[in-house]
Amino acid sequence: MSFGYLVVEVRRVLRSTRFLIFSMAFPVLLFLLYVGIFANGDRAVIGVLMVNMTAFGALSATLFAGGRLPLDRETEVVPVTELVGDDLQGLAVV
Numbered sequence: 001m002s003f004g005y006l007v008v009e010v011r012r013v014l015r016s017t018r019f020l021i022f023s024m025a026f027p028v029l030l031f032l033l034y035v036g037i038f039a040n041g042d043r044a045v046i047g048v049l050m051v052n053m054t055a056f057g058a059l060s061a062t063l064f065a066g067g068r069l070p071l072d073r074e075t076e077v078v079p080v081t082e083l084v085g086d087d088l089q090g091l092a093v094v
Contacts, residue, residue, distance in 0.1 A: 016064075023061035027053040 013019060031053040039045045 019061070019064045023057050023064060026060070027057035030056070 031049055034049050034053075035046055039049065
C-alpha cells in the first residue's frame with residue numbers, strides 16, 4: 001500500500017461528517033450514556049461497555065466505508081491507475 005493511497009483515504013474520511021459522527025462520536029456518547037446508567041462504579045462493566053462500543057465503532061466504520069465506495073468510483077475521485085499502478089490495473093475492480 002502506498003503512502004499516497006493512505007493520504008487519499010484519510011482525506012476522504014475527514015470530508016464525510018456523517019462517517020465521523022457515526023463511527024467516532026456516536027460510540028463515545030453511547031459509552032458515556034451506558035456507563036452512567038449501568039456501571040454504578042463497577043470497573044468490569046465499564047470494561048465490557050468499552051469493548052462493546054469499540055466493536056460498534058469498528059463495524060459502523062466498515063459499513064459506512066463500504067457504502068461510500070460505489071459513489072467514489074462513480075465520480076472517479078482517484079483514478080484506478082494512481083492507486084494500483086499500470087501493471088495491476090487489470091486486477092482492480094472497477
